[in-house]
Amino acid sequence: MGNLCCMACVDQASIGVVERWGRFDKLAQPGFHFFNPLAGECLAGLLSTRISSLDVRIETKTKDNVFVQMLCSIQYRVIKENADDAFYELQNPKEQIQAFVFDVVRAHVPRMTLDELFEQKGDVAQTVLEELEKVMGAYGYNIEHILMVDIIPDASVRKAMNEINAAQRLQLANVYKGEAEKILQVKKAEAEAEAKYLGGVGVAKQRQAITDGLRENILNFSNKVDGTSAKEVMDLIMVTQYFDTIKDLGNSSKNTTVFIPHGPGHVRDIGSQIRNGMMEASSAQLNVE
Incomplete structure (x- = not known):
C-alpha cells in the first residue's frame, strides 16, 4: 500500500x-x-529486527504410547539483508513457524520412549532448529534459539511414574534396613557367645577357687587336729554343705516342693559320689599330662 x-x-x-x-x-x-x-x-x-519469541504447545505420542504435551519456545528475528523476503513472502510468519514445529516434533518424538524424550529433549530441540533454519531462511527469517521448556505427560502417567519411583525408593530402604538388622543380629550373636564364654570362664574360676579353698581347709584341719584323716574332714565338710543347702532351700520363697533323700546314709552316699568324681577327674588330668 x-x-x-x-x-x-x-x-x-x-x-x-x-x-x-x-x-x-x-x-x-x-x-x-x-x-x-x-x-x-x-x-x-x-x-x-528485534528477536521475537513464540511459544508453541504440541501434543504428541511417544514410542511407548504415552501422550505428552511439549511446550516449545522459538526465538526468531528478521534478517536485515533479506527483509524484503520476510515482508512479501509470508503473510503470517508465526503460523508458518508453528506449523513446521508441529510437523518436525510429531515426526521425531514417536520414535522415542518417554524416558528417552526426557533425556534427549535437547536433541529434539536441535532437530527442530535445523529444520526451521532451512525453511524459514528462505523467507528472510533467522531462528536464533529453540528451547523445550517443558514436557508434560498425561496425569495418570505422572501418577504411575511417581508410584514407581516411590516403590523403588521403598525397596532400597528395605534393603538397607535388612542389612542393618543382619549386622545387629550378628553383633548380638557375637555378644552372646562372648558372654557365655566369659560366664564359663567365671564358673571355672569359681569352682577352682572352691576346690583350692576346700583343699586348704582339709590340710589345715588335718594338721591341727591329731588323729583325723583327710577323708574324715571331707565327710564333715560335705555334711556341713548339705545342711546349708537344705537351709537355703527352706528359706527361699521362690522354690517349689523338692523331694530329696535325707538321712546319714544318703549324706554318706553323696559324699562318696562327689569324692569319686573328684578322684576320677584328677586321674584323667594326670593321664592327659
Whole structure:
C-alpha cells in the first residue's frame, strides 16, 4: 500500500521497505529518509529486527504410547539483508513457524520412549532448529534459539511414574534396613557367645577357687587336729554343705516342693559320689599330662 508522505523516520531496530510505483525498490536503514512521491517512491512498511519469541504447545505420542504435551519456545528475528523476503513472502510468519514445529516434533518424538524424550529433549530441540533454519531462511527469517521448556505427560502417567519411583525408593530402604538388622543380629550373636564364654570362664574360676579353698581347709584341719584323716574332714565338710543347702532351700520363697533323700546314709552316699568324681577327674588330668 503506498504512502504519499515525502519523508519518514525509520526507528532503530527496524528496517523499512521502499517501493517505486508499487514495486520493491530498496531497504531503508534506521534514520531519516526523503521520498519523491512524484517519482513513485513510498515507504511500504516497517519490519522489526528485534528477536521475537513464540511459544508453541504440541501434543504428541511417544514410542511407548504415552501422550505428552511439549511446550516449545522459538526465538526468531528478521534478517536485515533479506527483509524484503520476510515482508512479501509470508503473510503470517508465526503460523508458518508453528506449523513446521508441529510437523518436525510429531515426526521425531514417536520414535522415542518417554524416558528417552526426557533425556534427549535437547536433541529434539536441535532437530527442530535445523529444520526451521532451512525453511524459514528462505523467507528472510533467522531462528536464533529453540528451547523445550517443558514436557508434560498425561496425569495418570505422572501418577504411575511417581508410584514407581516411590516403590523403588521403598525397596532400597528395605534393603538397607535388612542389612542393618543382619549386622545387629550378628553383633548380638557375637555378644552372646562372648558372654557365655566369659560366664564359663567365671564358673571355672569359681569352682577352682572352691576346690583350692576346700583343699586348704582339709590340710589345715588335718594338721591341727591329731588323729583325723583327710577323708574324715571331707565327710564333715560335705555334711556341713548339705545342711546349708537344705537351709537355703527352706528359706527361699521362690522354690517349689523338692523331694530329696535325707538321712546319714544318703549324706554318706553323696559324699562318696562327689569324692569319686573328684578322684576320677584328677586321674584323667594326670593321664592327659
